Amino acid sequence: MTPLPIPRVPWTSAVLLAALGAGTVRAGRRLRAVPVLPADLPAAAGVPRAGGWRLLTARGVEADAATFLAACAHAEREGLRVLDLLPADLAAERALGLLRLVDPARYQGDRLGEGRGAGFAVLAAEEVLARAGVDPDGPRPGPAELLALTRRLKEYAAGATGLAIAPALSCGPPAATTGPERAAELRAQGLPPGAQAAAQLAGLGLLAGAAVRQGRWGAAAAGLYWLQPYLAFGGPRSPLHPADLARATAARPVRSLGAALRTAAAARGGRGGEPDPGRAAAYRADLAAGTDRFLEARRPDCPWCGSGRLAVRVRVPDLLQGKPGRFTLERCEDCGHVFQNPRLSPEGLDFYYRDFYDGRGGEGAGTVFGRLGPSYRARAEMLRAHVGGAGPESWLDVGTGHGHFCNAAREVWPRTRFDGLDMGDGILGAERRGWVETGYQGQFPEFASKLAGRYEVVSMYHYLEHTRDPLAELDTAAAVLAPGGFLAVEVPDPESRMADLLGRAWLPWFQPQHQHLVPAANLREALADRGFTVLVEEHGAAHQGNDFFGAVALTAARLAPDPDRPWGPPATARARALTGLVRAAAVPCFAGAAVLDAVRSAVARVTDGGNAYRVLARKDTP
Secondary structure, three states: OOOOOOOOOOHHHHHHHHHHHHHHHHHHHHHHHOOEOOOOOOHHHOOOOOOOEEEEEOOOOOOOHHHHHHHHHHHHHHOOOEEEEEEOOOOHHHHHHHHHHOOHHHHOOOOOOOOOOOOOEEEEEHHHHHHHOOOOOOOOOOHHHHHHHHHHHHHHOOOOEEEEEEOOOOOOOOOOOOHHHHHHHHHHOOOOHHHHHHHHHHHHHHHHHHHHHOHHHHHHHHHHHHHHHHHHHOOOOOOOOOOOHHHHHHOHHHHHHHHHHHHHHHHHHHOOOOOOHHHHHHHHHHHOOOOHHHEOOOOOOOOOOOOOOEEEEEEEEOOOOOOOOEEEEEEEOOOOOEEEOOOEOHHHHHHHHOOOOOHHHHHHHHHHHHOOHHHHHHHHHOOOOOOOOOOOOEEEEEOOOOOHHHHHHOOOOOOOEEEEEEOOOHHHHHHHHOOOOOEEEOOHHHHOOOOOOOEEEEEEEOOHHHOOOHHHHHHHHHHHEEEEEEEEEEEEOOOOHHHHHHHHHOHHHOOOOOOEEOOHHHHHHHHHHOOEEEEEEEOHHHOOOOHHHHHHHHHHHHHOOOOOOOOOOOOOHHHHHHHHHHHHHHHHHHHHHHHHHHHHHHHHHHHOOOOEEEEEEEEOOO
């Protein structure tokens, strides 16, 4: 029997075709979801209120009164406080890039989503501008500055920011964007220009290779890429009509290659991470006396149970920032408690926390926390079965950082008053943005008497492991909660199997910041001693899917730390070259790690065994 002639389909081309086809369909779907302002207001609508609104436009962009009034009317109707306006003639590649980043159907409701826009016109409520410290009468910004402003304003209008197409708005004649301009625009959106350029060049190389070596399937993939702008915006019903559509389609491969090369060159030349002299000098002064003074004397017993039977669990340098020092975690052989020994002094805490959550590392930390929305909502949902009606009236999130959890949890409990407490300056910004109602700055035990009995819920999500005395923190939580209130705790699990598998590259060791890692049995006992009843304990659901990805990141950072870190030696060409080489070699490792983490997360949820656990307990005694 003669087998049927089944044509061989090269997998590379098939994957490229599928990805490009899905991207084209997604762009069309998202484009249709962007509201379009009316070109002329209907007479029945009357004159909308324009008071309290300001329209900020980039240099060279002019908006007429009808566009301004239509934008005001749309914003008020939709409950928006910030509205980015897309010109009808927006350049094709810029429009495709925006549609890759933003799903308009979810954009407004995503309280943690980053602010995105076209970079030409933004309507904002005056009260939002005032809280954000923006002078609407200042010099006109360029596109990059307006992109950064949109990103910032969404933080101050987290659930009230949207997009709309303004048919009468024009961004002017299409002009070629230089490499430095494109790099600046990417940085303004929180995107690394070097990595973006590398990804674009890799994609173009893959397409070219498929077109040359894989016959008609490769040519089909390259052709789909070539025609993508026209397929997305060339239809008669497209609300966007890019002025450069014909040229953007005809010369797309050449224009994309040129843009990627210019961006890569600008990224190498710009190196926005270089330390400022003042910060570097301050670190040199701190390090002049050595790092031993940042550690207290080693204690001979377990801070949890008092046992003297201790064993070294792991010794590890600062793999997070690459600051000098070496740290030891010891494990109690009787109760299993893992703790930093010797622990950091208050001066050491100040040194090693500096420029991580605030300052130099503040933006990066905020970006990471902003991508944990599903985890934040799952934590908030944990109370669903134990509180009725509209939920708790008052909630204090301890160790709230920049307030990301409180901001996201409002989606679950919109009527709850969320307050936050943290030592860093981020808590003050959280209060200004409205992510917390009241921000308390300082150590939690300092507020025990002031806040006694005030809250229905206290949460400590990945906070307890950072504290110097976790038992004192639990005592304070018991004091702050009203009788019948709830305490929610989430911490890394020192009994996770991944801790043994990955050794010192296990991310939750998080040295030198994590000072205590508490086994679940110990936490349950401590809560019972303080009059709490544990209602729920979850392990798999609390798993953080970053074991392998974190191990690759820590290993890469150890092999080639950031050459521009202000606490390190002056950067050399050799150090920069080594860092670039290690980061390039780590790309496939990161890809493999992401796959392994996805499998690991699925297994963790089935077996209820992850790298973290969360507990919900009720305070039963007064």
